[in-house]
Each structure stands twice: as structure tokens, then as C-alpha cells.
Amino acid sequence: MEFQSTPADVSVKIFVASSNGNASDGPRLASERRITPSWTVLQTKSKLETMTGIPPSNQRLLMKAPGRENQWIEGDDRIIGDWQLMRGCEFEIHDTRPAAARPNFSDLSEVEKYTLPTSTYESLSDTVLSWKKSQKLGRFDPSARTPEEILSEQVEKDRTEIQRRGIELSKRAIILPSSPPHVRRGTIRFIGPVPTIPSAGPKPTSPDGPAPLWIGIELDEPTGKNDGSIGGQRYFTCPQNTGVFVKPEKVEVGDFPPLGLDDLEDEDMEEI
Numbered sequence: 656m657e658f659q660s661t662p663a664d665v666s667v668k669i670f671v672a673s674s675n676g677n678a679s680d681g682p683r684l685a686s687e688r689r690i691t692p693s694w695t696v697l698q699t700k701s702k703l704e705t706m707t708g709i710p711p712s713n714q715r716l717l718m719k720a721p722g723r724e725n726q727w728i729e730g731d732d733r734i735i736g737d738w739q740l741m742r743g744c745e746f747e748i749h750d751t752r753p754a755a756a757r758p759n760f761s762d763l764s765e766v767e768k769y770t771l772p773t774s775t776y777e778s779l780s781d782t783v784l785s786w787k788k789s790q791k792l793g794r795f796d797p798s799a800r801t802p803e804e805i806l807s808e809q810v811e812k813d814r815t816e817i818q819r820r821g822i823e824l825s826k827r828a829i830i831l832p833s834s835p836p837h838v839r840r841g842t843i844r845f846i847g848p849v850p851t852i853p854s855a856g857p858k859p860t861s862p863d864g865p866a867p868l869w870i871g872i873e874l875d876e877p878t879g880k881n882d883g884s885i886g887g888q889r890y891f892t893c894p895q896n897t898g899v900f901v902k903p904e905k906v907e908v909g910d911f912p913p914l915g916l917d918d919l920e921d922e923d924m925e926e927i
Contacts, residue, residue: 664689665740671707672749692736696728699735708758709750717747806865813868816903822846822870827911830872830901839878840911841899844891845871849900851886869900875913 669686686706690699700711707714716728721743728738728746750757779785788795800808822828822843830839848866871883873893883891883898891898 668745697731715749719745841872841874851888
């Protein structure tokens with residue numbers, strides 16, 4: 656019996672075509688695999704499944720070899736060596752499954768994520784929290800004011816401004832800063848807290864806690880932002896886009912009569 660040598664394995668680069676089937680858009684996977692020329696095409700696809708996750712029945716192989724035209728490898732029972740494997744060959748694998756049937760490994764929304772329990776985090780000694788504790792920063796500062804104290808200070812400041820500026824319901828006022836001809840004037844319709852206005856500052860720990868004060872003004876012209884309601888809560892009533900809420904320090908009370916038709920015509924003439 657004559658001895659027959661085993662064909663030498665050939666190192667082949669493996670690429671998976673992009674999801675639209677065009678590898679020029681960039682492969683989704685690039686690797687390298689030693690291929691034995693005596694394998695059948697089906698055996699080769701089975702080996703490649705462990706690398707790509709694509710079932711053999713859904714693989715279509717395109718072989719690229721230096722100096723030769725690209726060839727589709729067809730026939731699962733044929734020997735892969737029939738395509739004359741050589742150094743520098745590449746297999747481009749096309750997934751024939753519909754896009755909806757392919758697993759999306761880039762979608763992390765369904766991946767279970769580990770969350771460190773709060774009690775465990777607080778017990779660690781090499782965290783930002785432990786550093787803040789040791790440095791007595793933030794809420795660990797014994798001299799730091801509580802959110803209620805900060806809010807109470809703000810409310811007291813607002814009350815002082817309201818009293819100092821003579822802000823009262825039904826009084827006429829302008830919104831600062833104002834300079835002719837862009838002077839927004841109107842009538843004060845509301846004075847009090849507006850909890851539906853989002854605040855970036857400290858939040859009260861209870862609904863009955865202190866809250867900053869706002870001034871609601873019905874403007875003479877539709878240069879406002881609401882109709883006296885905000886966040887689904889009504890505080891006063893006025894036509895749409897004539898209502899506005901401002902802080903007390905932005906209000907100047909005075910003898911600011913509503914603009915009449917003659918005033919509007921004069922302003923238009925000044926802009927000509």
C-alpha cells in the first residue's frame with residue numbers, strides 16, 4: 656500500500672460580511688483559521704460556526720485568493736481543497752438568514768447588568784463616597800446647611816425683595832432688564848410658590864417644606880410663555896402667551912399704563 660501524505664493545513668483569514676451583505680462597509684468579524692484541504696465544505700462551515708455563530712446551512716462562502724477572481728464555494732459534499740487553497744486566501748462569510756433572525760450582539764438593552772448594592776458600596780474603603788466621608792465634604796460636612804435651611808434662606812430673600820419693591824397683586828410692573836423699545840409691561844396676578852416649575856437647586860424633603868416665591872404677570876402683549884398655568888397647574892388666568900413667571904428681583908413696580916393704540920403707532924414710527 657502506497658503511503659499518501661496528509662495535505663498541509665492552510666491559514667485562511669475569515670471575515671463576516673456586514674449586515675447588508677457588503678463587506679466593503681467593513682466586516683463584522685475578522686479572524687484567522689487553519690483549514691485542512693481534505694475537509695468537505697460542510698465540515699469547513701461547521702468549524703467556522705464556532706467562530707461566527709452562523710449555522711452551516713446559512714453560510715455562503717466567498718473565497719478570495721491573490722491573483723485570482725473571487726469564487727463562490729458551492730456544494731457541501733465537495734472537498735474544500737478543490738478551490739486550490741493557498742497562502743493569503745480569505746473566506747468572506749455571508750449570512751443568509753433574514754436580519755430579524757440574526758442575533759444582535761451590539762444591543763445591550765437585554766443584557767443583565769450587575770448593580771452594586773448600596774450597603775456594599777458604603778462599606779468599601781476605596782470609593783469616592785469613603786473619600787468624601789474622610790474629607791467631610793458635601794452632606795458629610797458637619798457645618799453644611801440642610802436643603803430646608805437653604806430653601807428657607809431663599810424664601811426669606813424672596814419675601815424681602817417683594818416687600819422692598821412694593822410688589823402687590825394688581826399693581827403695574829415691568830420685567831427687568833428692559834430698555835426701550837423692548838419693555839415688557841403688565842399686571843401682577845400672582846405672588847407665591849410655584850412647585851411645578853422645575854428647580855436645579857435643593858428640593859424640600861416634604862410637600863409642606865419651604866418653596867421659593869415667584870411673581871406671575873399678565874403681560875400687555877403676547878410676549879409671554881403661558882396662560883397663567885405651568886406644569887398642568889393653574890395659578891392665574893390670562894390669554895395664551897401673555898403669562899410669565901419671574902423672580903421678585905426681576906420685577907419693577909411703577910406707573911406703567913397699558914400701551915394704547917397711539918403708543919403702538921408712535922413706537923412703529925420710531926422704528927422706521
